Amino acid sequence: MIATFIPPEKLGTPKMSDTPWELLPTASNHAASLDGLYVFLTIICGISFVLVIGAMVYFMVKYKKRSDNDKTSPLTHNGKLEFGWSAVPAVFLMLFFVWGELDFVKLSAPPADAIDIRVTGQKWYWTIEYPGRPVAATTAALDGEVAPLLIVPLNQPVRLLMTSKDVIHSFYIPAFRVKKDVVPGRYASVWFTAIQEGTFPVFCTEYCGDEHSSMLAIVKVVPPDQYEEAVRAATTLEQGEGETVEQFGEKVYKSFACNSCHNTDSTIKVGPGFGGVFGKTETFTDGASVVVDENYIRESIYTPNAKVVAGFTPQMPSFAGQINDEQMNALIAYIKSLE
Amino acid sequence: MSDDSKKSQSGAQSGAQSEAQSEAHKPEPSYLTAQRGLMSWVVTIDHKRIGLMYLTATLFFFLIAGLLAITLRTELFTGQQDFMSAATYNKVFTLHGAIMVFLFIIPSVPAAMGNFVLPLMLGAKDVAFPKLNLLSFYIYCIAAVMLILTLVLGSLDTGWTFYTPYSKTTGTAVIMATMGAFVAGFSSILTGINFVVTTHKMRAPGMTWNRMPLMVWALYATALIQVMATPVLAITLFLLVIERTLSIGIFDPAMGGDPVLYQHFFWFYSHPAVYIMILPGFGIISELITVHSRKHIFGYRAIAMSSVAIAVISFVVWGHHMFVSGQSELAGIVFSFLTFVVAVPTAIKVFSWVATLYGGSIRYTTPMWYALVFLWTFTIGGLTGVYLGTLSIDVHLHDTYFVVAHFHYVMVGGTVVAFLGGLFHWWPKMFGRMYNETLGRISALLVFIGFNTTFMTQFFLGHQGMPRRYYAYLPEYEAMHQVSTIGSWILAVGLFLVLFTLIHAIKYGERASSNPWNAVSLEWHTASPPIEHNFHTTPTVTGSPYDFPEIDKTGKH
Numbered sequence: 001m002i003a004t005f006i007p008p009e010k011l012g013t014p015k016m017s018d019t020p021w022e023l024l025p026t027a028s029n030h031a032a033s034l035d036g037l038y039v040f041l042t043i044i045c046g047i048s049f050v051l052v053i054g055a056m057v058y059f060m061v062k063y064k065k066r067s068d069n070d071k072t073s074p075l076t077h078n079g080k081l082e083f084g085w086s087a088v089p090a091v092f093l094m095l096f097f098v099w100g101e102l103d104f105v106k107l108s109a110p111p112a113d114a115i116d117i118r119v120t121g122q123k124w125y126w127t128i129e130y131p132g133r134p135v136a137a138t139t140a141a142l143d144g145e146v147a148p149l150l151i152v153p154l155n156q157p158v159r160l161l162m163t164s165k166d167v168i169h170s171f172y173i174p175a176f177r178v179k180k181d182v183v184p185g186r187y188a189s190v191w192f193t194a195i196q197e198g199t200f201p202v203f204c205t206e207y208c209g210d211e212h213s214s215m216l217a218i219v220k221v222v223p224p225d226q227y228e229e230a231v232r233a234a235t236t237l238e239q240g241e242g243e244t245v246e247q248f249g250e251k252v253y254k255s256f257a258c259n260s261c262h263n264t265d266s267t268i269k270v271g272p273g274f275g276g277v278f279g280k281t282e283t284f285t286d287g288a289s290v291v292v293d294e295n296y297i298r299e300s301i302y303t304p305n306a307k308v309v310a311g312f313t314p315q316m317p318s319f320a321g322q323i324n325d326e327q328m329n330a331l332i333a334y335i336k337s338l339e
Numbered sequence: 340m341s342d343d344s345k346k347s348q349s350g351a352q353s354g355a356q357s358e359a360q361s362e363a364h365k366p367e368p369s370y371l372t373a374q375r376g377l378m379s380w381v382v383t384i385d386h387k388r389i390g391l392m393y394l395t396a397t398l399f400f401f402l403i404a405g406l407l408a409i410t411l412r413t414e415l416f417t418g419q420q421d422f423m424s425a426a427t428y429n430k431v432f433t434l435h436g437a438i439m440v441f442l443f444i445i446p447s448v449p450a451a452m453g454n455f456v457l458p459l460m461l462g463a464k465d466v467a468f469p470k471l472n473l474l475s476f477y478i479y480c481i482a483a484v485m486l487i488l489t490l491v492l493g494s495l496d497t498g499w500t501f502y503t504p505y506s507k508t509t510g511t512a513v514i515m516a517t518m519g520a521f522v523a524g525f526s527s528i529l530t531g532i533n534f535v536v537t538t539h540k541m542r543a544p545g546m547t548w549n550r551m552p553l554m555v556w557a558l559y560a561t562a563l564i565q566v567m568a569t570p571v572l573a574i575t576l577f578l579l580v581i582e583r584t585l586s587i588g589i590f591d592p593a594m595g596g597d598p599v600l601y602q603h604f605f606w607f608y609s610h611p612a613v614y615i616m617i618l619p620g621f622g623i624i625s626e627l628i629t630v631h632s633r634k635h636i637f638g639y640r641a642i643a644m645s646s647v648a649i650a651v652i653s654f655v656v657w658g659h660h661m662f663v664s665g666q667s668e669l670a671g672i673v674f675s676f677l678t679f680v681v682a683v684p685t686a687i688k689v690f691s692w693v694a695t696l697y698g699g700s701i702r703y704t705t706p707m708w709y710a711l712v713f714l715w716t717f718t719i720g721g722l723t724g725v726y727l728g729t730l731s732i733d734v735h736l737h738d739t740y741f742v743v744a745h746f747h748y749v750m751v752g753g754t755v756v757a758f759l760g761g762l763f764h765w766w767p768k769m770f771g772r773m774y775n776e777t778l779g780r781i782s783a784l785l786v787f788i789g790f791n792t793t794f795m796t797q798f799f800l801g802h803q804g805m806p807r808r809y810y811a812y813l814p815e816y817e818a819m820h821q822v823s824t825i826g827s828w829i830l831a832v833g834l835f836l837v838l839f840t841l842i843h844a845i846k847y848g849e850r851a852s853s854n855p856w857n858a859v860s861l862e863w864h865t866a867s868p869p870i871e872h873n874f875h876t877t878p879t880v881t882g883s884p885y886d887f888p889e890i891d892k893t894g895k896h
Contacts, residue, residue, distance in 0.1 A: 008811045009418050015815045020799035034731050038802075041729065045722040052693055052718050056711065059696035063632065066700070070633070071891035073698025077638045085690045086683055093679040096729045101672050103731035108668045167505040168598055170663065170738060174804025177735045181664045183599060184504060185592025188665050201813065205738035205806040207498050208505060210425045213809035315508060 006216045012142040013201040013218055016175060027196040027221065028176035030107055035177075037099050044092055107178065110191035114157035117150065121162065121169035121182040121204070122317050123270075124211035125257035126150075130231050134324070137234035138255045139218060146254040148217040149234050150202065152194045153227040159191040165317045170206035173219055181206055194221040210270065211260055237327060249334025252327045256319060264338050271316060272309055278336045283310045297332050367875075369771065369868040384469035385871060389476050390455030391769065396483065397447045398838075404438035405834065407431050412793070412827040414810060418817045428810035429496040434489075436499030437516065441523045442483050444754055445612065448619030449565070450479070450530050452761050453558045455769060457534060459862035459869060460552050462543025462878040467536040475529035478522060485519030498808065500609070501576070503590035503601040507583060514583055517576040524569045524576075527615070531565030534558055543861065545880035552860045552884040553642055557622025560646040564611045564618075564653065572608035575601065599664055606657035614653040616750060618646055620757035621688055624710050627760050628692050630858045631707035632699030633889040638691040645684030652681040662733045671730060678728035685721055689714065700889055704856075705779030709760025712787045716752025720745060723798065738808075741801025744794045752790055759786070759837055766841060767855050771868040772848030778840040785833030792826025860884040 016024050023039075026032050118129040126148040127136040139149035152158045162171055164184040171190065172179040175198075180190040204215035222230045237255055239248040253259060261270035266277070278297075283289040285308045290296055299306060301323060304316035323331065367373075370387045380388060411432055414423045423431065454472065458465050466472050489495045489512040497506040497513060501520075506513050538559045542551065551559075578589050579601070588594025590601040621642075629636045636642065658666060658674030692714060701707065723745040727733050736742060759782075767773050796819045805816045812820070854863040861884075865874050 007419070008809075008813050011813060013813075017803060017815075020796075020803060020819055024802075024804060030731075034735060037729065038726070038732055038735075041726055041732065045725060049718055049722060052689060053715060056693050056696065056714055059693070059699070060701060060711065063696060063699045063701050065702050070700035070889055072633045072700050072887070072889045074635065074890050074892055074894075075637065075694075075698060076635045077640070081694070082638055082641055082687070082691075086687055089686045090683055093682055093725065096725060097676055097679045100729035100731045100733075101675060104662075104671065104675075104734065105668065107731060107734060167508060168502060172738075172804070172806065174735070177731075179663050179734050179737060183592070183665050185598070186665065201804075203804065203806045207429075207502070207808040209496070209509065210429065212429075213425065213811045 006141060006145045006147050006214050008213060008216060010142040010145045011147060011201055011216050011218065012145075013199050016200065024177075025175045025196055025198070025200070027198065027200060028173075028178065028192040028194055030103070030192055031175070031177045031195075033103050033106075037096070037103065040099075041096060044096075048089075107190075110159040110189065111157045114159040114191050115153070116159050116161055117152075119150070119160045119162040119171060119182070120165060121171070121208075121215075122165040123167065123209055123315075124204070124215040124260050126169075126171070126202070126204075126215070126217045127322075128217070130235060133231065133235040135235045135237045136255070136322070137231065138237075139220070139234055141218065144254075146251075146257075148202075150217060150219040151227065151230045151234055152192075152219065152221055153224040154194055154197055154221055156224060157191060157193045159189055162188045162190070166315070167208050168206045169204045169208050169215065172203045172205040173200060174203070175200035176219070179205060194219075197221045197223065214260070239326065239330065245330050245333045246337045248327075249330035249332070249337075252323070252331045253334055256323060258331075261316070271312060274335050275338045277338070282307075284308055285310050285312075294332050297335060298328060301328070301331070367866075367870045369866060370871045371770070371868050373871040382473070384465070384473050386454050386458050386466050386469065386472060387769075387869065387873075389472050390451055390453075392476055393446060393451035393454055393479070396479070397443050397451050400438050400442040400483065401447070402838075404435050404443060405831065407435040407438070409827055409831050411435060412824040415812075415820050416824045418812045418814050418820070420811050423810065425810050426496065429808070430494045432808060433495050433498050437486060437495070437520070439750075440499050440612075440616075441520050442479075442486065444616045444750060445523070445527060446479060446530075447758055448623065448754065448761070449534070449558060449561050449615070450475070450526075452623070452758065452765065453534065453561075453619060454530075456765060456862055457537060457555065457558055458541070459768075459865070459873055460555050460860055460884075461537065461541055462546065462861045462874065462880065463537065463541035464872045464874070466533045467541055468533050471529055472533055475526045475533070478529065479526040482519045482521075482523035482526060485515055485522060489516045489519070500605060501579060502605075503579065503582075503596075503598045504592065506579060507591045514580055517579055521573050521576045521580075524573045527565045528569045531562040531569070534562035535566060538562070543878050543880050549640070549643075550880055550883055551643075552622075553625035553636060553639065553646075554619075554622035554860075556643040556646050557618045557620075557625070560650040561615050561618045563647075564615050564650050568608045568611035568615070568654065571604065572612070575604035575608065578604075599661070599666060602661055602664055603657070603666075606660045607654075610657040610660065611650075611653045613746075613749070614649055616754050618649065620713070620754040621646060623757040623761040623764075624692060624713050626858075626860070627706045627710040627757075627764055628695050629885045629887075630764070630856050631704055631710070632696055632701045633857075633887045634695050634697075634699035635883065635885040635887070635890060636691070637694040637697070638687070639883070639885070641687050642691050645687050648684040649681060652677065652684075656681055659728055659733070662730060663737050675728055675730045675733075679725075682721070682725060682728065689718055689721065703780070704763075705774070705776060705783055706760045706764035708780055708783035709756055709763065709786075712783055712790075713753065713756045713760065715787070716748055716756060716790060719795075720748030720752055723748065736801055738806055739801035740797040740805045740807055743807050744797035744801060747794045747797075752794070756786065756790075759783075762837075762841060764856070765862075766844060767851030768862060768867050768869070770845050770848075771851050771866075772844045773851045773855065774840050774844035774848055778836060778843075782833050782836040782840060785829060785836060787833075789826050789828070789830030789833050793823050793830055794826070796820075796823045796826070857887070859886055 120127040137149045141147040162182045164182045169182040202217035263273040265275035266273040302320040305314035492512040493510045495512045495516045588596040590596040659678045851867045
């Protein structure tokens with residue numbers, strides 16, 4: 001079995017609801033009104049369904065064939081009835097439309113004082129960057145898995161400014177009722193004010209390839225006074241006290257989601273496995289070959305498509321400007337240590 | 340309509356009553372036996388034989404794509420990866436969708452069933468262009484081969500929607516697959532042209548537009564959409580292929596293209612295509628409900644006109660697939676409004692079918708059971724469409740299982756259920772044999788239970804946030820996924836029973852009379868199975884196709 005970036009069962013977010021009948025947590029300013037409309041729709045649609053199917057069942061029983069001499073009604077149409085059952089649904093439909101439209105307009109207009117957070121989608125993880133912080137935010141999920149982490153302060157409007165490096169993704173926070181496609185080559189934005197503390201899952205909802213299902217993230221709502229501290233902690237990627245350079249390298253490997261494409265043994269995933277790769281001779285698509293050393297690894301991370309190993313396609317994004325020198329050194333040490 | 344009804348006598352739809360008698364005197368072989376040998380099928384221009392060939396091909400692909408669906412559901416039984424890798428899962432759901440849409444649903448009712456019944460219902464000897472009809476079948480076959488070839492060429496993992504830029508970057512089988520869909524489109528266009536001309540020019544004497552069976556209206560409206568919308572898909576897919584092969588930036592942002600433009604083009608076809616899939620189902624239901632409840636259809640004009648209204652409005656609602664795609668908010672609002680507009684004619688149809696049952700004498704035959712199952716499932720499909728048309732709600736539900744459930748309620752609960760009902764209804768006409776009524780009814784029950792168990796749960800999954808196209812998912816969704824998977828197995832059993840019942844009927848069924856349902860429309864006024872040229876003499880029409888002898892004209896009702 002191939003390991004994935006975050007196997008969904010290891011995301012480690014608490015269950016959003018206990019039964020399928022329940023509504024999800026109303027964790028953002030948008031949620032309550034949307035749930036209200038959802039319940040209203042459900043009641044009206046439920047009544048309509050009962051009326052239509054009720055009439056059908058009643059007729060089914062009442063007008064069951066009795067004998068071969070049954071006579072049936074000559075009724076062919078009824079103008080008033082037909083007008084009625086066109087007009088009444090039309091009124092309700094307009095009600096739904098207007099309510100949905102008003103909330104949608106609200107969803108599309110972030111307030112001026114919203115905090116901006118940058119979100120970048122790529123196969124198959126999210127990079128979440130805060131203004132003025134050098135590293136993308138991550139957190140440990142279950143069993144040593146590392147998940148991208150979006151930290152937002154309670155009761156403060158936040159705008160996510162999102163783009164994609166490769167294909168279309170979609171950023172979906174069910175507990176907040178917000179979703180927006182993240183399209184390469186342009187910025188998409190979505191805004192909300194979190195109104196409930198807690199951690200909630202984030203899904204990618206636009207199909208984006210092999211590990212679409214594992215393109216998960218966590219959103220964590222913290223009290224405003226803990227926000228700065230939480231962001232700092234989540235965006236720090238340094239060698240800790242008593243940590244070997246290889247251990248730190250492994251953290252880097254997971255934080256930048258190298259594991260979404262490269263296995264730690266020699267098996268192939270999307271790209272070549274790292275096990276035993278150091279010192280190996282690799283042949284490229286153009287026929288040239290090189291022995292894997294520190295410089296080759298560094299080049300492969302900063303300008304990945306300069307040399308593509310034969311049998312693979314050039315699809316790795318560049319990490320130039322994202323991985324600093326200490327992290328690079330640790331990452332190389334870690335790759336060296338893999339067999 | 341009422342004028343027609345008053346004037347007409349029972350059985351007034353045709354002058355073929357005498358014909359049925361004369362048949363006894365000079366027996367003529369049926370279309371199945373008039374000519375023998377493989378070549379007589381391969382180069383046939385008989386619409387009935389072409390219809391059967393289409394039927395065989397579409398049912399074959401229904402079987403394949405259905406088995407793929409069962410595989411998917413079985414993988415989803417647990418939240419973890421079970422027996423398929425992520426890449427395999429993605430290929431399987433892509434093939435399931437692409438085969439179901441392009442090789443089954445789109446051609447199933449119009450090309451397979453429509454080919455068989457349209458000329459018969461119109462009292463014609465054949466479609467307007469019989470050779471074009473055969474050509475469209477072979478084009479369909481070429482498309483099918485191309486889509487199957489993608490399996491050999493490294494397979495396809497884009498989803499049936501081929502969204503850019505993903506479809507630009509993934510394996511090369513995309514070119515073959517999109518060209519396959521491109522070719523399938525031409526088959527669809529040719530069938531559409533044929534049916535439009537046939538409906539306009541080949542109606543039997545006396546069959547005014549208001550005396551056409553509603554199945555004909557539905558096929559006609561469908562044909563109009565096929566002719567007008569499919570070229571847009573063709574050009575879209577062609578642009579995709581040009582972009583991939585010649586590196587001309589159209590949709591790929593890396594080359595200055597716009598990926599959202601692709602979605603606009605794609606849905607400009609694919610939303611009307613949804614109605615290509617469902618309108619013929621509406622037609623079938625109108626026939627089944629009237630014939631098996633012995634009642635004139637309620638609101639003939641409203642149902643006929645709503646088919647045309649749906650066909651027209653369906654061209655301007657494509658943006659409701661793109662509320663969260665980054666299209667402008669104003670566009671979203673306009674598309675949402677138009678989507679609600681299209682809900683009205685759809686509601687009118689459902690109400691009219693239910694009202695048709697009023698005062699009837701309902702026979703609980705298998706086709707009738709399928710029609711009633713349709714009313715249940717399609718009503719749910721339609722009502723949940725209202726949720727998705729509502730802007731703010733769609734933001735939450737878009738690309739979740741709610742959408743999956745909704746379109747399966749419409750496409751399977753609607754079109755497929757209607758198609759099955761239609762198969763049982765016209766099977767005696769096609770093969771001159773009755774099916775086993777008990778087995779047929781059990782199959783309807785199994786399909787009903789299996790279908791609702793599979794897809795009802797998915798509305799809840801979707802509302803709980805479960806995204807679509809996931810092969811692995813959070814543990815909290817597992818229980819509902821398991822219910823859904825078990826439902827899919829029941830549904831599969833029901834469908835296999837349908838297959839068995841129908842094939843069993845061909846071999847062992849009782850001989851069917853020319854008009855086992857006592858229907859009025861013209862296809863029942865020729866032998867079962869029909870003779871090669873359909874009618875001995877051109878029938879003439881003097882009244883409504885729903886003027887059953889049981890209808891009480893004395894005014895007591």
